[in-house]
């Protein structure tokens with residue numbers, strides 16, 4: 001499997017000023033993570049754990065107050081070209097070089113971000129124009145018609161205003177428009193959280209379709225809802241307090257979670273409990289830490305039922321277990337992972 005993105009020890013902090021004192025919110029702090037061609041990765045974790053900030057890092061989207069503090073973020077294109085976050089001097093070059101063409105992002109508020117008074121074809125044209133000089137409205141319409149048909153959306157959509165579309169339709173139109181230039185990686189942030197269950201399934205199907213048809217190679221699906229992501233992801237990465245704590249196949253992570261945090265997360269989801277697990281719904285005690293001054297050692301140790309001495313002192317590295325499981329927890333031994 002070829003790699004599409006490699007993240008090594010990535011740190012992305014928000015700079016904050018209180019009076020004259022400078023603080024950093026360590027929203028992404030030592031993340032290691034690889035995205036392969038063909039992946040649909042579910043990135044899960046509680047609110048505030050750093051998922052959206054990690055999405056910004058994957059987009060090379062660093063501008064104040066967010067700062068890239070170190071590590072390696074590398075994007076590898078289909079034709080083998082490599083882009084490194086540290087090679088870019090400003091966000092404008094990132095936008096021009098990568099966004100839309102190699103990596104695309106559908107933010108949490110995409111549904112509302114569409115200007116209600118501009119027709120879909122004009123919105124698509126404006127998006128394409130910002131990435132591809134010389135593209136015409138005629139060419140945009142041709143391309144968009146093709147894509148809409150592939151995603152089972154009617155052609156008339158191009159001539160309507162966003163407010164005339166239902167939530168699920170709007171979300172699929174956003175997906176079609178965002179991927180018109182066939183980027184290698186698509187990042188979607190909570191794409192289904194505002195939708196009813198049936199519409200959610202239609203949007204999930206559209207995502208799978210985008211990958212199947214080769215409009216994108218890999219998808220990162222960000223959500224706090226592990227039960228949604230399990231429907232389409234082949235792998236799940238679990239994030240806690242700015243770090244990835246476990247990565248594995250969807251089945252492994254859900255059926256045999258290794259990290260105590262993953263276990264807590266899964267047992268707190270009713271829809272997963274109902275499918276065969278009879279342990280009852282439970283909640284993870286305590287709260288995620290303040291990311292300005294996170295606890296030493298494993299960041300989960302104050303909430304962990306298995307915390308040992310070492311957990312309070314040393315942060316566990318991501319370790320490879322049984323060949324293909326990856327976990328950052330002192331309960332497990334093994335060689336160093338991703």
Ligand SMILES: Nc1ncnc2c1ncn2[C@@H]1O[C@H](COP(=O)(O)OP(=O)(O)OP(=O)(O)O)[C@@H](O)[C@H]1O
Pocket residue numbers: 014015016025027045046047048049050051052053054065224291
């Ligand atoms: N502009 C900002 N300035 C300072 N801190 C920020 C900023 N944006 C986010 N943060 C902080 O960074 C941390 C990670 O936030 P982030 O939005 O990445 O988490 P998340 O997992 O995506 O949360 P959610 O699921 O609620 O969207 C949080 O502590 C948040 O308060």
